Amino acid sequence: MIRLVGILVGLGFTFVVMLAFVFGAYTAATEGLGEETAESEFHLDPREVHFASDGAFGHWDHQQLQRGYQVYKEVCSACHSMQQVAFRNLAELGYSEGEVKAEAASWQVPGIDPNTGEANLRPGTATDRFPSPYPNSVAAAAANNNAVPPDLSLMAKARHHGPQYIYSLLTGYRDPNTFGVNGESLKAEFPEFTTPAGLHFNPYFPNLNIAMAPPLAAAGQVTYADGTDPTIDQMAQDVAAFLTWTAEPTLIKRKQTGWPVLGFLIFATILAWFAKKQIWAPVKPGNRKDKADRVLEDAGIISSDARAET
Amino acid sequence: MSFPWARVYEPKLPLMRYLDEKLPLPRFVYNAVGAGYPVPRNLNYFWNFGVLAGFALVLQIVTGVVLAMHYAANASVAFNSVEHIMRDVNWGWALRYAHANGASFFFVVIYLHIFRGLFYSSYKAPREMIWLIGVVIFLLLMATAFMGYVLPWGQMSFWGAQVITGLFSAIPLVGEPLQVWLLGGFAPDNAALNRFFSLHYLLPFVIVGCVILHIWALHIPGSSNPTGVEVKSESDTVPFHPYYTAKDGFGLGVFLIIYCVITFFQPNALGHPDNYIPANPLSTPAHIVPEWYFWPFYAILRAFTADFILPAKLWGVLAMFSAILCWFFLPWLDKSPVRSGHYRPLFRKFFLFGLLPAMALLFYCGGAPAEEPFVMLSQLATAYYFLHFLVILPIVSSIERPEPLPYSITEAVLGEDKQAVLGENARPPL
Numbered sequence: 030m031i032r033l034v035g036i037l038v039g040l041g042f043t044f045v046v047m048l049a050f051v052f053g054a055y056t057a058a059t060e061g062l063g064e065e066t067a068e069s070e071f072h073l074d075p076r077e078v079h080f081a082s083d084g085a086f087g088h089w090d091h092q093q094l095q096r097g098y099q100v101y102k103e104v105c106s107a108c109h110s111m112q113q114v115a116f117r118n119l120a121e122l123g124y125s126e127g128e129v130k131a132e133a134a135s136w137q138v139p140g141i142d143p144n145t146g147e148a149n150l151r152p153g154t155a156t157d158r159f160p161s162p163y164p165n166s167v168a169a170a171a172a173n174n175n176a177v178p179p180d181l182s183l184m185a186k187a188r189h190h191g192p193q194y195i196y197s198l199l200t201g202y203r204d205p206n207t208f209g210v211n212g213e214s215l216k217a218e219f220p221e222f223t224t225p226a227g228l229h230f231n232p233y234f235p236n237l238n239i240a241m242a243p244p245l246a247a248a249g250q251v252t253y254a255d256g257t258d259p260t261i262d263q264m265a266q267d268v269a270a271f272l273t274w275t276a277e278p279t280l281i282k283r284k285q286t287g288w289p290v291l292g293f294l295i296f297a298t299i300l301a302w303f304a305k306k307q308i309w310a311p312v313k314p315g316n317r318k319d320k321a322d323r324v325l326e327d328a329g330i331i332s333s334d335a336r337a338e339t
Numbered sequence: 340m341s342f343p344w345a346r347v348y349e350p351k352l353p354l355m356r357y358l359d360e361k362l363p364l365p366r367f368v369y370n371a372v373g374a375g376y377p378v379p380r381n382l383n384y385f386w387n388f389g390v391l392a393g394f395a396l397v398l399q400i401v402t403g404v405v406l407a408m409h410y411a412a413n414a415s416v417a418f419n420s421v422e423h424i425m426r427d428v429n430w431g432w433a434l435r436y437a438h439a440n441g442a443s444f445f446f447v448v449i450y451l452h453i454f455r456g457l458f459y460s461s462y463k464a465p466r467e468m469i470w471l472i473g474v475v476i477f478l479l480l481m482a483t484a485f486m487g488y489v490l491p492w493g494q495m496s497f498w499g500a501q502v503i504t505g506l507f508s509a510i511p512l513v514g515e516p517l518q519v520w521l522l523g524g525f526a527p528d529n530a531a532l533n534r535f536f537s538l539h540y541l542l543p544f545v546i547v548g549c550v551i552l553h554i555w556a557l558h559i560p561g562s563s564n565p566t567g568v569e570v571k572s573e574s575d576t577v578p579f580h581p582y583y584t585a586k587d588g589f590g591l592g593v594f595l596i597i598y599c600v601i602t603f604f605q606p607n608a609l610g611h612p613d614n615y616i617p618a619n620p621l622s623t624p625a626h627i628v629p630e631w632y633f634w635p636f637y638a639i640l641r642a643f644t645a646d647f648i649l650p651a652k653l654w655g656v657l658a659m660f661s662a663i664l665c666w667f668f669l670p671w672l673d674k675s676p677v678r679s680g681h682y683r684p685l686f687r688k689f690f691l692f693g694l695l696p697a698m699a700l701l702f703y704c705g706g707a708p709a710e711e712p713f714v715m716l717s718q719l720a721t722a723y724y725f726l727h728f729l730v731i732l733p734i735v736s737s738i739e740r741p742e743p744l745p746y747s748i749t750e751a752v753l754g755e756d757k758q759a760v761l762g763e764n765a766r767p768p769l
Contacts, residue, residue: 039729049645287603298592
């Protein structure tokens with residue numbers, strides 16, 4: 030009875046899903062598999078770029094992180110907040126305690142006037158987090174053509190291939206009229222594709238038009254203290270490296286912890302393998318015969334000839 | 340219950356004798372996972388995954404309890420409290436990655452454990468009850484994992500909660516009020532987050548209870564084995580300890596190595612980047628996908644795209660739940676007197692070349708966007724899935740002619756030489 034009901038239920042589900050399949054196949058046969066869009070044809074995957082923190086043996090490049098922080102401070106922070114990071118965390122980039130305090134004090138954070146109780150701005154302290162440039166998201170949207178600039182703290186983890194994506198996006202602004210992939214021009218394939226006023230064409234952005242104006246417009250936009258040449262490519266790499274750190278300050282500690290843990294586990298597992306082998310040896314067929322015979326042989330109960338015969 | 344030749348616990352220390360009289364807990368453990376539990380001697384490595392699942396459960400509870408000390412289940416601070424754990428709590432990053440990836444690895448071992456049960460037909464009499472409790476554990480595990488994924492209150496948390504609770508709205512008449520009741524509102528918000536946290540903390544202990552029942556039920560007939568031939572004599576078994584504790588120790592080591600490689604070097608590979616974006620009810624992600632371990636069932640849900648008497652969405656929901664609920668009936672759908680897939684040629688072909696590819700396809704399509712050709716592929720795989728369990732299995736088990744079974748486990752292990760290793764006919768030990 031159960032089997033009869035089971036067969037009927039199974040055939041029922043199969044029938045309905047195959048019905049859906051037939052409809053889908055008919056649509057696919059008459060209209061093709063999905064329509065090609067400018068987004069599906071001309072969106073680019075992030076470009077390859079490498080950082081010191083990559084790989085299982087990665088480490089922080091403090092010089093680069095400090096440069097990246099400078100780019101964030103002088104360029105990105107005009108629109109983007111970074112609320113998960115506190116000024117005290119900058120000590121991890123190689124700044125001394127005094128430098129961290131001075132750095133914090135150079136930022137204005139929301140505070141309360143101790144005399145009047147009214148909201149005001151005060152210099153930051155090491156325990157404050159990076160402030161948002163806007164009082165709230167409505168103000169942020171109003172100032173940016175209705176697009177709220179996202180918080181950058183976790184950006185490197187909140188996108189596929191985050192650091193590569195950030196680097197590609199910052200260096201990826203193109204002219205849509207001349208843009209093409211593999212010899213196919215965007216304008217020729219999709220003449221109706223436009224970049225609305227206030228948006229900017231960038232093939233690394235999922236829908237190709239991004240509200241953010243090119244933030245790194247010209248080489249030399251920041252002046253690096255360590256003398257590195259501030260090309261657009263260099264600044265984009267540096268800020269991508271910096272945002273890798275803000276997204277996961279414990280990244281390197283994590284990888285460095287992983288190795289001794291793995292070393293111990295591999296050692297323990299090898300020991301466990303031999304322990305298992307030894308414990309099982311007497312009851313394993315091949316081993317058992319051999320070893321049991323050897324015991325009997327040693328005891329003089331059977332001769333080695335008899336053993337060879339078996 | 341156990342086999343008559345099971346070793347009997349004999350406390351040696353006076354303290355243990357005292358304890359054995361007042362509360363025989365050591366005896367209980369000895370009989371459950373010690374030398375007092377005789378186990379077939381021919382288990383292969385697929386029999387490791389039960390112990391590994393138990394280990395994963397403990398790992399999740401231990402890391403989870405500590406995480407709960409630092410997490411705040413409130414929609415306005417939940418996301419930031421998770422980042423607080425990642426940045427400011429001592430070893431918080433390790434705990435959270437261990438817990439998040441622990442969930443994934445829990446499902447890896449559970450899926451392999453279920454695969455073992457399906458291939459070797461471990462669900463057959465006299466072990467139906469073990470299987471039924473196991474399916475209940477799997478359902479509880481899915482509920483727990485789903486609610487856990489909501490807690491970080493990222494974009495995928497929010498929209499996952501929206502989609503999954505939205506499934507209930509497909510139920511006729513009571514659907515919409517039911518969804519509102521489940522969420523405590525019209526959309527996932529603080530009320531939903533709070534109750535999900537409460538249940539996410541509760542359900543693992545319900546699972547622990549079910550696991551105890553699962554093991555209790557297992558100890559009545561004893562473990563199955565790869566030949567599917569029941570234990571006949573003492574030479575067919577070895578004591579769980581030290582033989583299988585040693586083997587499980589090695590298996591645990593391999594499991595931990597793979598788990599730690601992911602946890603320490605690719606901890607976000609199994610998650611979705613969108614969950615590092617705070618939940619935003621006004622912005623829908625381009626592709627809402629659940630965690631990878633739900634993909635096969637998500638693919639089945641989305642495979643039903645045509646209205647036929649019932650709306651397509653309701654078909655999808657019915658099919659998704661039926662895909663798991665049909666496992667409850669396997670002991671009675673599969674009539675073959677032979678358990679092991681090794682001796683069932685026709686069953687084996689359908690299993691290896693039908694069910695496994697279909698499952699692989701469902702996994703793949705469930706994670707892919709809801710576009711062609713993925714929808715059509717998942718429709719074919721879904722059709723096979725239901726045919727396999729509900730149609731092919733009952734028919735094949737009636738018509739197939741199994742291959743000859745070994746007389747006993749000992750014969751299967753030792754081949755022609757039927758010399759026993761343990762028991763009164765044994766050769767001299769080493």
